[in-house]
Amino acid sequence: xxxxxLLEILVQYLYKEKDRIKHEIDILREKHPEITSEQREIxxxxxxKEDYLASITRDSIDKYQYYWASLKQHDRRPCPFCFISRHDxxxxxxxxxxxxxxxxxxxxxxxxxxxxxxxIK
Numbered sequence: 001x002x003x004x005x006l007l008e009i010l011v012q013y014l015y016k017e018k019d020r021i022k023h024e025i026d027i028l029r030e031k032h033p034e035i036t037s038e039q040r041e042i043x044x045x046x047x048x049k050e051d052y053l054a055s056i057t058r059d060s061i062d063k064y065q066y067y068w069a070s071l072k073q074h075d076r077r078p079c080p081f082c083f084i085s086r087h088d089x090x091x092x093x094x095x096x097x098x099x100x101x102x103x104x105x106x107x108x109x110x111x112x113x114x115x116x117x118x119x120i121k
Contacts, residue, residue: 001103001116001118003068003073006077006116007065007068007069009114009116010064010080010114011061011064011065011080013080013081013114014056014061014064014080014081014084015056015061017056017081018053018056021049021052021053021056022053024049025046025049025050025053028042028045028046028049029046052085055084055085056084056085060084061084063084064078064080064083064084067083067089076092076093077092077093078090078091078092078093079091079092079093079107079108079109079110079112081107081110081112082107082109082110086109088109091107091108091109091110092107092108092109093105093106093107093108093114094106094108096113098118100118101117101118102115102116102117102118103115103116103117103118104116
C-alpha cells in the first residue's frame with residue numbers, strides 16, 4: 001500500500017471518530033437522569049468526550065499530515081488518535097496478521113485497530 005493511501009485512510013478514521021464522538025455526546029445528553037450521582041457521571045463523560053472532540057480539528061489533522069509527510073520511508077508511523085489527542089508522535093502503529101483482503105495495523109499505546117483494504121495500488 002502506498003504511504004499516501006495509508007495516510008488518507010487514517011485521516012478518514014479521524015473524521016469518522018469525530019462524528020462518532022458527537023453522536024455519543026448527544027446520546028449522553030439525552031440520558032440526563034434525575035439521580036444526582038448518575039447525573040454527575042454523565043456530565044463527566046460528556047466533558048471528557050467534548051475535550052476529545054475538541055482536539056480533532058482541521059488544524060490538528062493538518063499537523064498530523066504534515067508530520068507524516070516529514071517522515072522518511074522506513075520511519076515508524078504514529079497513531080493518528082494518539083498523535084492528536086495525546087500530542088504524542090511516539091505512539092507507533094504496528095502491523096498485525098491480516099488476510100488477503102484486509103491489512104490490519106494497531107497502535108501500540110491505545111490499542112486501536114485500523115483495517116486497511118490491501119487492494120489499493
